[in-house]
Amino acid sequence: QVDRIVDADSFALSGLQKTQLLLLVHSGSRGLGQAILRRHVEAFSHNGLPEDSDDARRYLAEHDDALAFARSNRALIACRILQQLRAEGEPRLDVAHNFVEPCTVAGEAGWLHRKGATPDGQGLVIIPGSRGDYSWLVKPVVSEESLFSLAHGAGRKWMRTECKDRLSAKFTPRQLCRTGMGSRVICRDRQLIYEEAPQAYKSIDSVVDCLADAGLITPVACLRPVLTLKTSGEKSA
Structure with missing residues (x-):
């Protein structure tokens, strides 16, 4: 409250x-993101990939799918809790803190990796x-x-x-x-x-x-x- x-x-x-x-929900992709990362590391170790390569595009597509799945998980958890409470609510915020996105810092374009960062x-x-x-x-x-x-x-x-x-x-x-x-x-x-x-x-x-x-x-x-x-x-x- x-x-x-x-x-x-x-x-x-x-x-x-x-x-x-207010209902706060903290949940991610429930193992999907970890599975995607594990397959990637097994194939490429911890080496980077050219951002215009098919492998990079495939990884980013799977990454985005995991983010979408995590959003759906949070929505489902919220819905079930509201049902148990016989209450109604509507989403106000949904912010992830483990993901990668394109970013420009100090004039240099690249990819920003957030791990536990909002x-x-x-x-x-x-x-x-x-x-x-x-x-x-x-x-x-x-x-x-x-x-x-x-x-x-x-x-x-x-x-x-x-x-x-x-x-x-x-x-x-x-x-x-x-x-x-x-x-x-x-x-x-x-x-x-x-x-x-x-x-x-x-x-x-x-x-x-x-x-x-x-x-x-x-x-x-x-x-x-x-x-x-x-x-x-x-x-x-």
């Missing part, structure tokens, strides 16, 4: 309402925190110096493999189903609920403050988690 608005004009232009609940030229974006922290709606400031990109989230402090060892002596899975902010977490995967614990992530405010201080964003609104559904897709949530 919208906790507070810090840029009223930009928020008004977003079409969002403070009285509305593009700054698609209007308002959300920089999410952990399930136990705020998320931020921000207005990017297009910047060549930052390679036209922003942080795509708070970022991890701990590797996934170490989370359960660090936390299991302090918290049971049941205890992790409530956050310090009072929000509820639904997750039946005992490993995942530790891997995605708020303690494993950086403070979102520190990330957003750094981006704002660097002149790369204008914060618009702070979002507070109410309910978080966590699933790896391999087990029922």
Whole structure:
């Protein structure tokens, strides 16, 4: 839910309402992109390809298919959640953060690879925190110096493999189903609920403050988690 608005004009232009609940979905191509990359590396190793070659065009076409599939996944997840909640909603933002696109930097044309980086030229974006922290709606400031990109989230402090060892002596899975902010977490995967614990992530405010201080964003609104559904897709949530 919208906790507070810090840029009223930009928020008004977003079409969002403070009285509305917002549904945030984080999902990709569910293995399709990884399979495409694996086939490519097996055939060409990590060497580049001439951009006008048939092999490059084939790879980029498959890359675009994976992006489209990921968008469809997010739309389907949102639709199913809304059905379960007996609610209605409409999409406002859909921004990928793992992809490649043509780009010109310092007068030189090439290809920009984003891995966990949000593009700054698609209007308002959300920089999410952990399930136990705020998320931020921000207005990017297009910047060549930052390679036209922003942080795509708070970022991890701990590797996934170490989370359960660090936390299991302090918290049971049941205890992790409530956050310090009072929000509820639904997750039946005992490993995942530790891997995605708020303690494993950086403070979102520190990330957003750094981006704002660097002149790369204008914060618009702070979002507070109410309910978080966590699933790896391999087990029922």
